[in-house]
Amino acid sequence: MSNHRDAASQNFLDTATTTALWLDQLGEIQQRPALDGNVDVDVAIVGGGFSGLWTAYYLRQLDPTVRIAIIEKHFCGYGASGRNGGWAEGGLAVGPEKYSQWSSMDAAMRLVHAMYDSVDEIGRVVRAEDIYCGYAKGGWIRLARNGPQDRRLRDEMAEPDAHGTLLSAEQARGYLNATDVRSGAYTPHCAAIDPARLVRGLADAVEREGVTIYEDTSVASIDERETEANIIRTNKGTVRADVVVRATEAYTRDLIGERRALLPVYSLMVATEPLPDAMFDEIGLADRPTFSDDRFMVIYGQRTEDNRLAFGGRGVPYLFGSAISEQAETHDDSHALIRETLIEMLPVIKDVQFTHRWGGVLGIPRDWVPGLRFDSASGLGVLGGYVGEGVAAANLAGRTMAELIHGEPTERTDLPWVGHTVRNWEPEPFRWLGVRSSRRILAAADDREYASDRDAKLAYRISKFLKGA
Ligand SMILES: Cc1cc2nc3c(=O)[nH]c(=O)nc-3n(C[C@H](O)[C@H](O)[C@H](O)COP(=O)(O)OP(=O)(O)OC[C@H]3O[C@@H](n4cnc5c(N)ncnc54)[C@H](O)[C@@H]3O)c2cc1C
Known part of the structure; x- marks a missing residue:
């Protein structure tokens, strides 16, 4: 990615708070x-x-x-x-x-x-324990925004027990009025929370x-x-x-x-200032469904309870030796790209202020x-x-x-994820080489699919393989 950023992007990198929005809003933690x-x-x-x-x-x-x-x-x-x-x-x-x-x-x-x-x-539980966390069960709207994404989503939604229902472009835009929507899928099984x-x-x-x-x-x-x-x-x-x-x-x-038990991988997020209601009249997200599109390099967003957009994606390269570094939480190129991606989806927000940028680390078993x-x-x-x-x-x-x-059996204690064991990740440098090259293939495939509207078959096979299908 180019380091020649526009002034707005650079200003965002220079001024946004680098504590997670949610932790920042809690104030000082004792x-x-x-x-x-x-x-x-x-x-x-x-x-x-x-x-x-x-x-x-x-x-x-x-x-x-x-x-x-x-x-x-x-x-x-x-x-x-x-x-x-x-x-x-x-x-x-x-x-x-x-x-x-x-x-x-x-x-x-x-x-x-x-x-x-x-x-x-x-x-x-949040109701029973009086935990105020802005819980809103608005479901998840997943958009297809180019030909390959559209074809994959249609195939997936045609499967028995698909995780969602296929929507036309117009229906999908009723949830989130993003650019280039070809189709969508909606599932009610998701809540937005702080x-x-x-x-x-x-x-x-x-x-x-x-x-x-x-x-x-x-x-x-x-x-x-x-x-x-x-x-x-x-x-x-x-x-x-x-x-x-x-x-x-x-x-x-x-x-x-x-x-080598779990691979630490970074995911980064940005958040806007609270947006006016009139802007949401244009954007949608009326019931606060969470949203994404269907690219290989996962993106995810939500409308927060105080009317911001909080939006994230994976992208920071894996660090040799499974290192965890606070510096990776504020990877400039990734944060700039995440902000640009959200603006590209929703051009109406191009002039709003992005107030926060942060990251965290998640664990991936072999x-x-x-x-x-x-x-x-x-x-x-x-x-x-x-x-x-x-x-x-x-x-x-x-x-x-x-x-x-x-020690008492229940309907959960024999679910098939109970007792699952997994082997360790490979020693370095094999882990680094494998993870970095898969990431490069997936990121390049997204770019190619957007540019050419043609399916990136290798990336698709890798992502199906990773998801076990
Ligand atoms: C930026 C980002 C966005 C994400 N978005 C979503 C999302 O929208 N939806 C979703 O489902 N998942 C999301 N995830 C993943 C999700 O947050 C995690 O899967 C989940 O929070 C894991 O919870 P956990 O308690 O297992 O781990 P963690 O929350 O990581 O907790 C582990 C805790 O263990 C402590 N700890 C570690 N080592 C030690 C030690 N040696 N001694 C003492 N304490 C230790 C740590 O300090 C930490 O507090 C996201 C992750 C990230 C980073």
């Missing part, structure tokens, strides 16, 4: 006290994002006597959970075909429906229920049962626990021995298949690997993890 010495609990959860907090929430609902500690390196919501696009979407990173490979299509479809239910379940308010509200809720949260406490290692208990070693002391749940997603690479597992003999549980679609998935995974720990 960290909870750190661990101070050694403690014994029944269940210790490493990571205070959605995965860890939902596990704690449901476990206390099942057994109010269980002693739970959450250990968080920074503050609850520091990771992807406090910075994401705010789509609580009832889909997973891979389709049911993938899960049916080791179960059955019926079982995989039960997982699909459990994911749909998780969107409503989040709505139920993720930081949800994750912080959830932390308060579990604390009210009696869970202890240690913030500013970094876990170095999780050691399997030495005698009776598992041992978590932190920079502030040791936690002994019968059960330990690892909910560290992209940051798992920092735990001793886990460098097979791209999100899942969870709990071994009752060792007392170790792991959940995540959501590939950037973890807001609703972490609710279902956390609830299921709680049920597995509690």
Whole structure:
């Protein structure tokens, strides 16, 4: 990409706040006290994002006597959970075909429906716990904006149990009046939320229920049962626990021995100032559906409760050695491109101010298949690997993890993502070479499809392969 930016783009890069919109709007975050010495609990959860907090929430609902500690390196919501696009979407990173490979299509479809239910379940809990996070179940509008996208969307929507309903160009523009719309697909199974308010509200809720949260406490290692208990070693002391749940997603690479478990990949976002109602008369998004188009390099947007557009995309190159670097969160070229992409979709916003730009890191397992597992003999549980679609998935995974720990079978504990294991990523430099070249192929394919209206077959095969179909 060229470094010769126009003045508006450069001004945006120079002036936008680089804290996530949602965290910025919370004001100063008071960290909870750190661990101070050694403690014994029944269940210790490493990571205070959605995965860890939902596990704690449901476990206390099942057994109010269980002693739970959450250990968080920074503050609850520091990771992807406090910075994401705010789509609580009832889909997973891979389709049911993938899960049916080791179960059955019926079982995989039960997982699909459990994911749909998780969107409503989040709505139920935010009402029950009085968590104000602007939850609006307006669905998801997905646009096809060139010939290849249109053909792919039509094929996908013709499948039995498709995740959405095909719309004509006119119907799709009724949801979002973007440029070049050829067709669209709509699913009601998605809610727009303010993720930081949800994750912080959830932390308060579990604390009210009696869970202890240690913030500013970094876990170095999780050691399997030495005698009776598992041992978590932190920079502030040791936690002994019968059960330990690892909910560290992209940051798992920092735990001793886990460098290659999940690939950390950056996703970046921008947000506009609040826009006037008259502008939304032109744009649409009346019921706040989340929106995207069907390019290979994922983009995602929402109309926030205070009438901004928050919009993101992947694009920052993978960093050698699975490095995580705060610098990557403000990658100028990616932020400039994300802003330009939104303006290209909605030219009416070309003069509005973009007030925020930020990024976060998500975790990708080697097979791209999100899942969870709990071994009752060792007392170790792991959940995540959501590939950037973890807001609703972490609710279902956390609830299921709680049920597995509690030990009573439910309609969730035998879903086909339970017990899923995955091998580690390749050592470097193979990981770097593979990830960087796939990214280059997909980005180039998007450009080619827009320019030529011809299908990029290799990119399509790669993306189908990754999604397991
Ligand atoms: C920019 C962006 C946009 C996204 N948009 C969406 C979206 O719109 N919809 C969607 O479904 N998904 C989205 N995702 C993905 C989604 O946010 C994640 O899948 C989800 O939040 C994962 O939750 P988690 O609790 O598993 O992980 P995290 O939220 O990353 O939490 C992990 C926590 O563990 C802590 N931790 C890590 N290591 C240690 C340690 N050693 N010791 C102590 N604590 C530790 C971290 O500090 C962190 O708080 C997006 C992600 C990003 C980055």
